[in-house]
Amino acid sequence: MRHDHLITSKQLSRADIETVLDRAAEIDADPSTVADRHANTLLGLLFFEPSTRTKMSFEAAMKRLGGDVVDMGSVESSSVKKGETLADTVRVIEGYADALVLRHPKQGAATMASEFVDVPLLNAGDGAGHHPTQTLLDLYTIRENAGLDDLTIGIMGDLKYGRTVHSLAYALTNFDAHQHFISPESLQLPREVVYDLHQAGDGAQVREHDSLEEVLPSLDVLYMTRIQRERFPDENEYQKVAGEYQIDLETLEVASDELTIMHPLPRVDEIAPSIDETEHAAYFEQAHNGVPVRMALLDLLLSETGGERDE
Ligand code: CP
Incomplete structure (x- = not known):
């Protein structure tokens, strides 16, 4: 894998994704093998928007590789x-x-x-656009819990403004994945994304719904998202959809016992806390996977060999 910058998941081939995920699995199994691998390397953190998981897991990843961070701090x-x-x-x-x-x-x-820098630049979220490093840890979590081929996934909530959704949807076209998108009409996937997905897949693999009920029994993975209040131009429009598409234990009565529930977090009220202790809940594991996956990505991008390990 050799990319100067990582801006969208559209840049990533199946081989690229598997290279990162395989390296993450190696690191996850024994992080001590890379403890000093990038000593004296500095990662610059520029966060113009709030973040807990992305910023801290990038910092943890760089430090666990032996390097350090320089942080612009708040705006x-x-x-x-x-x-x-x-x-x-x-x-x-x-x-x-x-x-x-x-x-x-x-x-x-x-x-x-x-376009203004020569060092690799990683997009950690650009408005309602893309969040490709989140996608890599999402794919890692899906692979660990459900497998990436012959996958039936439901992606529910704010599909219009949810950048993790856009990045994940594009990346899943590299795999044999049936994608069901569940949202109110006002928060459907942008039409250009739907068009691209149909072009990338065989068309039959992408479906849109306004209700979870009809698809829930068939799902291997349910990927929940928060309604992105901060992206609505009009608070009244947010209030019309706030609180829709919540799940609790009763919702899951028709789900498969094997269903994996994911969420990029933070959640507001989409997933009832009663689900946290069930076997379905993978969202905290998903957040923790941010460290080995970002370690793998940084290792591959920063290695002089462009990913061919020299140990
Ligand atoms: N998932 C995610 O991007 O979380 P943060 O906003 O906390 O970084």
């Missing part, structure tokens, strides 16, 4: 507050780090920023 405490442009900010911080991780509220920001 409020940085010179972004004085009006510095994103282009200038990334051009400065690439001089302090060997790779950059960028989260930004504007869709397309990572693409634009990547």
